[in-house]
Every structure is written in C-alpha cells, then in structure tokens.
Amino acid sequence: GGISRTVNYQGYRFDIGGHRFFSKVPYVNDLWHEILQDDFILRPRLSRIHYKGHFFDYPLKAMNALAGLGPYEAMMVMLSYLRAKAIPYNGGSEDNFEQWVANRFGYRLYSIFFKTYTEKVWGIPCHEISADWAAQRIKNLSLKRAIYNALVGSAKSMNGEVITTLIEQFHYPRLGPGMMWERCAELLEAQGSPTVFGQPVQQIYHHNGRVTAIKALNRRGEATEITGREFISTMPLRELIFSLSPAPPDKVLQAAHNLRYRDYLTVVLVIDRENVFPDNWIYIHTPEVKLGRIQNYKNWSAAMVPDTSKTALGLEYFLWEQDAEWKWPDERLIETGIRECVQIGLIRPGEVLDGTVVRMKKAYPVYDNYYHRSLAIIRRYLEQFSNLQTIGRNGLHRYNNQDHSMMTGVYAARNIFGETNDVWSVNIEQEYHEESRPESSASGERLVPMRPRDHAPEPQHTFDEIVEEAYAGQVVEELFARLDTLAMGIAVGTVSGLICAIGILLLFYHPANMPELSGLTRETLGLDPDWVKIVIGITGASGAGFLLGSSMSLVRNCLIKFYLGFTRKRVEASQTQAL
Structure with a gap:
C-alpha cells in the first residue's frame, strides 16, 4: 500500500518513486534480511543532476563540477560560499529552506542546484518551505565536506557518521519494494494474521x-x-x-x-533500447521542463523488466491534485513525458514502445x-x-x-x-x-x-x-552555532586582499591623491611600481586578514563554549538545590 508498493504493468515493475533500502539501525537491517533473505540484493548507487544540457555527478565531484559550470561560474560559486560563511544571509537566520541552504552552500550554488528542483517537488517558493525539510534531507552535507569527499573519497561527517546523502550503495528487493511487504503479508498469514x-x-x-x-x-x-x-x-x-x-x-x-500534501504522478515509458543511461535515477534541475526526476528501474534490479533488451523509465512529476495536469488523460501525459525526454536529449521519439501512468495522492507531507x-x-x-x-x-x-x-x-x-x-x-x-x-x-x-x-x-x-x-x-541552536574558523579566515583574507588591491590601483591611477610616503612604507604597502612588491603587498594583506578572521572566529567559539559550559553547570546546580 501507499508509496511502498511496486506496480506491475505488462511485466514491467516500477516503484512509486525509487526507494533505497539503507539504515543505520541494526534491527531494521536484520528484519529486511530476515524477510527477503537472498532476494535482498546489494546495488551500486549512481545518480546525477541534469542542468541545462550538462550532467553533474551527485554527490559533487570537483573536476566534474568545474567542467560543467566552467571556470568563471565555479569561481563565483566559491566566492558566494565564502561570502555566506563570512556574512550569513539574512543575518544568519534560517527560518526557511532558502536561508538554510544558502548559508551552507552559498546563494549561487543554491540557485543552480537546489532552487529549481526543490520548487518543482514542492510547488511553492523555497522561502515558504520550512528549514526542517532541509535539515532532514541534507543532514551533515556542506560544500566544504562535498569537495573534501570528492578529493579524498570520504563519505563521513566530522563526527565520523555516514552522510546520508552520500551513500554509494544500498540494498533493494529483487522485484521492487512491494516484494518486501507482499512477503511480509504472506508470513503473517501463515501465522494466522491475514492482512x-x-x-x-x-x-x-x-x-x-x-x-x-x-x-x-x-x-x-x-x-x-x-x-x-x-x-x-x-x-x-x-x-x-x-x-x-x-x-x-x-x-x-x-x-x-x-496541513498540505504534495501529490505525485509517474509516467512509465518502455524504451526499445538495452541501455539508455547508467544511472539509477537522474534529478532534472533544468527549468525548461516540468519533469522532476527519472528512474531507470532496470538499473535498480535487472528483474524489474521482463526483457533485458528493453528499458523502463519512470518520469516523475510533482503536482497538486487541483492542477490541470493531474486531470489530463493518460495519453496526453505520456506524450508530454516523451516530448520532455526528447527535449533534454535522453531518448528518441521513435523508440518508445509503450507507456502507462500512475497517480498517487498525498505522497509527500508539505513542510x-x-x-x-x-x-x-x-x-x-x-x-x-x-x-x-x-x-x-x-x-x-x-x-x-x-x-x-x-x-x-x-x-x-x-x-x-x-x-x-x-x-x-x-x-x-x-x-x-x-x-x-x-x-x-x-x-x-x-x-x-x-x-x-x-x-x-x-x-x-x-x-x-x-x-x-x-x-x-x-x-x-541557531544563536550558539559554531563558526567555521577556516572559512572565516579565508573570507576575511580574501576581502583584505581585494581591498588592498583596489587601494593600490586607485593610488596608481590617481597619483595626485598619493600621500607623501617614505620609501620603506611604499615598499611595505606595495606602492612602488614593482609588480613583485605589489603581489607581496597584496599577499601580506590577505595573510593578515586570514589570521585576523580565523583568530576572531576561534576566540568567539571559545567564548561561546565557555559560556555554555558555565550556564550548564549553573542550571545543574540550581536543579540539585531544588531536589
């Protein structure tokens, strides 16, 4: 029942959204294996983001992101991230999804990789979505941690926990998630408890x-x-x-x-091609299409299709029940799915053999x-x-x-x-x-x-x-959040270097405004027309800014830690007296 079932159409099985089986709870893992045993298979995860004609690895890989975004856009993303760490958006307030993500990834990356897809899923602007949803679904992940993971291959947070968003493999029932609960119902009935x-x-x-x-x-x-x-x-x-x-x-x-609920609709296309793409699923961030995500069910389990020379794709649309598209006939929805898949370059129109549509009301509780x-x-x-x-x-x-x-x-x-x-x-x-x-x-x-x-x-x-x-x-939690010492140092150092460079340029181009300075002072500030000394001056300003920013952040964090410890002891003492 619900979104955990697997639908069977002409022998092609598909989910109501893809469902990975992964848990840090031993009891749940043991129960899954007990129910399905050898039918509970281990699968590699591959998922990417499609954005304006480019595919981006998900999780983020540094070289792949640079190649897709280009050097200029990549530089702007990093500057935006540093700006968010030095001066958090909206004063550091994180009341909604937009503020939460922008403060962790920078507004530039948020607008590219989070805003469009999230608004497709939920149907409302990101500033109207509670920050709770981001905290649940993107737990422990940040741009710094994603880049670190891309370089050294780690998928753990600072405290050693596996980052949920970065899981690279998962278990899956051989015939889809519905198989788990069909088998469970059979076991219950055998013990005298029919469903x-x-x-x-x-x-x-x-x-x-x-x-x-x-x-x-x-x-x-x-x-x-x-x-x-x-x-x-x-x-x-x-x-x-x-x-x-x-x-x-x-x-x-x-x-x-x-209370509001987001409804879900999947258009399943049977493609006359053995391999369409290697991913389990692809996130469609491209704003020109309404399509939100595509599942490749054969890459979840080969047994999900009756003929391995064919491929079944699930095109996922997130709607309100009141939307016009929800009431469209299946034929029109299938035509729309084919057109949008062709538009983003995944399939050719003549290779679609069949299609069907499944609607699921109240699939997602809205935050x-x-x-x-x-x-x-x-x-x-x-x-x-x-x-x-x-x-x-x-x-x-x-x-x-x-x-x-x-x-x-x-x-x-x-x-x-x-x-x-x-x-x-x-x-x-x-x-x-x-x-x-x-x-x-x-x-x-x-x-x-x-x-x-x-x-x-x-x-x-x-x-x-x-x-x-x-x-x-x-x-x-927001009031006493820990500042990132490295990010603060880099941010203040970058700003200091830019201010120094701008000041030097202004003095060079307006010599009348240049004060009378001694030779030593001019050399220290990099004001002599010697490019080596200029670079040394700017580097020195950046280094001083880095030390200042990181020191301020470290001192602030130590003071907050001391204050919290002092407050905790005072509260504990008052509670002891009360007892």
Whole structure:
C-alpha cells in the first residue's frame, strides 16, 4: 500500500518513486534480511543532476563540477560560499529552506542546484518551505565536506557518521519494494494474521478518550464496523482528524485543514533500447521542463523488466491534485513525458514502445512555514486517546525514510506490550533511541516524553506555549552555532586582499591623491611600481586578514563554549538545590 508498493504493468515493475533500502539501525537491517533473505540484493548507487544540457555527478565531484559550470561560474560559486560563511544571509537566520541552504552552500550554488528542483517537488517558493525539510534531507552535507569527499573519497561527517546523502550503495528487493511487504503479508498469514485489503476507513468512533471502533467499506461498498482494543493509524493526519466521530473541536479541524500534501504522478515509458543511461535515477534541475526526476528501474534490479533488451523509465512529476495536469488523460501525459525526454536529449521519439501512468495522492507531507503550529495542535489533541497511535510518514506528517517509518511501527507495537516509547521521537535528526523500560527506570536512565496511556489527559497548553516549545531548541541552536574558523579566515583574507588591491590601483591611477610616503612604507604597502612588491603587498594583506578572521572566529567559539559550559553547570546546580 501507499508509496511502498511496486506496480506491475505488462511485466514491467516500477516503484512509486525509487526507494533505497539503507539504515543505520541494526534491527531494521536484520528484519529486511530476515524477510527477503537472498532476494535482498546489494546495488551500486549512481545518480546525477541534469542542468541545462550538462550532467553533474551527485554527490559533487570537483573536476566534474568545474567542467560543467566552467571556470568563471565555479569561481563565483566559491566566492558566494565564502561570502555566506563570512556574512550569513539574512543575518544568519534560517527560518526557511532558502536561508538554510544558502548559508551552507552559498546563494549561487543554491540557485543552480537546489532552487529549481526543490520548487518543482514542492510547488511553492523555497522561502515558504520550512528549514526542517532541509535539515532532514541534507543532514551533515556542506560544500566544504562535498569537495573534501570528492578529493579524498570520504563519505563521513566530522563526527565520523555516514552522510546520508552520500551513500554509494544500498540494498533493494529483487522485484521492487512491494516484494518486501507482499512477503511480509504472506508470513503473517501463515501465522494466522491475514492482512485485509481494499477496505478504506470511513469513520473512527471514540468515547471517553478511547477509540472504540472503525467503520470501513468492503469491496462491495457495504459498511463494516470493526472493534478492537488498540488502534494504529498510518492515514494522513488530515484524513484521520476528519474521520473522527464525534468530530474534534473547530481549532483542531482547522489545523488539520491547514496541513498540505504534495501529490505525485509517474509516467512509465518502455524504451526499445538495452541501455539508455547508467544511472539509477537522474534529478532534472533544468527549468525548461516540468519533469522532476527519472528512474531507470532496470538499473535498480535487472528483474524489474521482463526483457533485458528493453528499458523502463519512470518520469516523475510533482503536482497538486487541483492542477490541470493531474486531470489530463493518460495519453496526453505520456506524450508530454516523451516530448520532455526528447527535449533534454535522453531518448528518441521513435523508440518508445509503450507507456502507462500512475497517480498517487498525498505522497509527500508539505513542510511549509505554518505546519509546525497545525501539527502541534493536532498532536496535543490526539494525546487524549490512550489506545490510538499514529505512525509512518503521513501518520506523523514527517518526511521520514522507510526505515524511520518502520521504527515508528516497531515502537507502536512495543507500546501495546507495555513499553512507553515516543514514536514522535523517531526522525532523521537524531539516533533512534528507546525510552527506558519500567524495570530500568530506577537505574537513572533518562525518560523521554512518553505518550499518555490509560490515564487522564494532560492539562491543555495555550497556543503560545505550544509554539514556544516547538521552536525553543531551534532558536538556541541557531544563536550558539559554531563558526567555521577556516572559512572565516579565508573570507576575511580574501576581502583584505581585494581591498588592498583596489587601494593600490586607485593610488596608481590617481597619483595626485598619493600621500607623501617614505620609501620603506611604499615598499611595505606595495606602492612602488614593482609588480613583485605589489603581489607581496597584496599577499601580506590577505595573510593578515586570514589570521585576523580565523583568530576572531576561534576566540568567539571559545567564548561561546565557555559560556555554555558555565550556564550548564549553573542550571545543574540550581536543579540539585531544588531536589
């Protein structure tokens, strides 16, 4: 179900978006291997960016980027990056995607490699997209780290963690991701737990803080009422709230209405060619086409096509359900896909043998600038239900990878058996952790906020308190962010050298304005008409600027570290006195 299924068309299998199987969680990896065993194959990753007629390796490789952008554009990218490190955009504020990426990569690179594609995916300007999405999807990656990786081949962050965006290989089910869950359903049925399909939930009945039953429609359109003791939902939160009976308060309904979802459409083309391109997928940043990404399913697994002399391409379009293209007939969408693939030079029109279209509503929860508030209200309301848990990407309105979504399900199942795990704590920003078991609570292990179970609901917080709680950690992190000493030194050194060079040029071209200087002073500043001395003067100014900038950054970081340590000890002391 959902976007984890694999569609079979005339023997050609394809995903609802490509799904890599990669996780740092041993439990998830073990479970995947246990379910599929030899059908869980290891695949190399190759993905590139297509931008205005050029292909760029992804992750970034220095020589490839220089060849594609050209020396001038590459120089401008580096200057833009140094500018961002010396003087962060918007005063260092990172409230939205544009600010977050520009401060880490420079505005120039952001506008080339991030802006167009991101706005294709989400359908809204980057300054209206929350910075949370960038923090989740581009974790630990920066221009400096990408260049370092290109030169020395490392794919680890400063603390030694594998950078998610740079993973070079992954596991994949031989017949696509749907194979994993089809096999899982078979194993469950063999143990007496059949999975029921094709019965959409219409209403969720509740009373006194507990869900009592659900009403679903069977394949014949007849209403069926199902009771139970525990309920776990992966429905989009908006649909879940609207399905509750009795209905929630108006402010909760409005919060659910404010949640937005991006819809997904894939046009699959069968190409009469054995090899079209070697990539697993290609990101289409070229702004002249609406196409966002192309999957080459045979390069994920050769078993995804019935005839290896043919190739199946998945052309991915990101739309709103209200868009005109969403309602276009399949034939028109296929024609559009062929035309755009020909336009960017990937295929020839006469080699397309067949095509089909699959639409998927609510594929991506949207991280706009207001989702935090709506989500806080909904989450607070749902906490009153002691036997209802929401999990997965849409159940949490969080852009999780599939391993994160699986762990929310694992934690929810364990909660039913007496544990108190917070499924909302599972995300890409932190390591997975379980809350301590009841028997270990006396050992001093810290408990994270737990979901209320079978007791009175907590006092309702005000709207301002909810918003303050959601943003407090983010504000502190931005306020005390560590400055990059090397980048600051380079930036100040570059500016100092430029100022010195400009000053020398002005003095040479306006000799009347040149002050009376001693010979030694003139030589030191590089003002004698000797190019060697001029270069020495500019280099000296740059070196002095580098020392000044790096020293200022180092001193600032040390002061912040001292202040944070002092504050932490003071808080700990006050808490000890309170106890």
